Amino acid sequence: MTRRDNTIFALLGLTLVWILLWGTFSWANLLGGLGVAAVVLIAFPLPPVVFGGRLRPVALARFVGWFAYDLVLASVQVAALACRPGAPPHSAIIGVRLRVNTDLNLTLTAEALSLVPGSLILEVDRSLGVLYVHVLDVSDRAQAERFRRDVLALERRIVEAVGSPSEFLLVNQSESAGP
């Protein structure tokens, strides 16, 4: 995807948001949305996001399904922890080195991670591609290692959904260790 494709994509996305805000489709809304989107893109330029991958609908659907399941599971878990009497839950901060070190993959994985069981992103090491994650309700090292594998599995699902062919091979080849 070139930089111009990115701009067109952003323009169409912002226009879609505008039409959704109005709630009805009309040519006036479409043209108004395009105008507003153009002004926004010119006034607030963003650093280019390199999207070198391709969309795989089946893998994307699988990611969305897992995500919804994880979100419900995470919410129930936190809710149960909140209502459990006794000592406050222990937690851990672990660093997970992602296999695909691109801005887009880091962002998507971090966003998805924050919403799924027990995890909160604290710090990102962009040069090494390491996410530092706060994990709730961890009492020993074995649980932390299990969580590290969960993070890498989540990354694999994201890359399978939107990654490029070479990234796809990378995540399916090896399980990398932590930093």
Place this chain on the structure above:
Amino acid sequence: MRALDVAASVCLIAGAAFSLAAGVALIRFPDILSRMHAATKPQVLGLLLVLLGCGLRFRNTVDITTLVLIGVFALTTAPVAAHMIGRVAYRSGEHRADLLVIDELADHQRR
């Protein structure tokens, strides 16, 4: 349309329950990092369920498109807000280090 109304009620009540749990967690969790967990997961799911309930009740496109937008923005902004607060809290030492079993970030920053 009775079934849809029942489904809408279930969604609204479940959403409210998750929001309540998020509130309880905010009070009961020991430090700011744990509290940010409560501010992201049950809170977002609670909001999504309430939005779904409203959508099932209103059943017209003008309202539903707005509800979809609210959901999308909540899903994209809540993790970012939690990350920023968590990052600042950790850097300024506003967390309970005695509750951490492992802290690989401290090892990383010492290097």
